[in-house]
Amino acid sequence: MSYADIFVYGWSLNLLMFFINLTIGIRSMNSKTKEQLLQENKILSRLKFEFDKYYPYRKYETIISYLMPFTAFFRVCYRLLEMKMFFSKNIEATLFDYMIFKYENDINIAKNKLD
Structure with a gap:
C-alpha cells in the first residue's frame, strides 16, 4: 500500500465521520x-x-x-464512544444534555488548569 492510498483512505474516513456528525445533528x-x-x-x-x-x-x-488523514476519524470515534457512555449512564438524556455536559466539563478543566 502506497502513501497515497493511505492518505485517500484516511480522508475518506474523515469524510465519513463528517457525514455521521452532520446526520446526528440534523436528526x-x-x-x-x-x-x-x-x-x-x-x-x-x-x-x-x-x-x-x-x-x-x-x-x-x-x-x-x-484535513489530516485519520485524525477526524479517531477524534469523532472517541466522541461517539464518549456519547454512548454518557447516554448509557443518563438514559433520558438528549444530545443537548450531552453538549451542555461537554462544554461545562471542558470549561471546568480549563479553569482548573489556570488555578
Missing part, C-alpha cells in the same frame, strides 16, 4: 420545535462564548483535523 434538530431550538441555542451560545475564551483556537484545530 436531533428535526426532533425539536422552533422554540425549543431557539432556547437551546441561547444556552449553548452562552456556553460556547465562555468556551472560546479558554480555547480560542479550537475552531482551527477542528478544521485541521479534517
